[in-house]
Amino acid sequence: MIGILGGMGSGKSTVAHCFARLGCEVIDADVIAHDVLRESDIVAKIVGKLGIDTLDPEGQIDRTKLAHRVFSRPYGLFFLNQLIHPRVLQRCQGRINALRANPDIRSIVLDMPLLLEVGWDKRCDFLVFVDCDEQKKRQRIKKNGKIDAEQIKKREKFQISLDKKKQKAHYVINNNSDESELIEQVAKIFSIITGKG
16 A cells, blocks of 8 residues: 655645556545534534534535634544544545455555654555655645645644654655656556565
């Protein structure tokens, strides 16, 4: 299994997609977390603890409002992690078990923002760090339009530093140039990895 590491806006999901094009199956923990946030009991617990103003007009959790709330109050982040992470990790493990039973899948790629923080790096055979300069990251995040620089700083304070993540990685991908170069780097790393398998 290949774990993807990197900061916000570095292009982890793009790298995961490049691996998918090579026959890998990607498990996106963010997508799973979004699904968990739609579950009625989870919604009720979040509203009970963090307030009704975390909801959008449809009565679902507004992820932007939720992020502002929890990253401004450490107890809120602790509560949310305790609530969400067990279900997300359980579902990730279920997906891994099912995928490992399929001989047609060349490898499993784990795109999980807090991979090291939850200790799942130990479940991976290889770790790939996506490196990107600050200006490029800011451009990508601004283009996405969902989060500002202040929010990024708040979030990164609760995470293992990028330097440590980079040191932990078996391979580093530079994502400062165009997609064709990125695809080439991913293909080269995958070739080395599969050669070792």
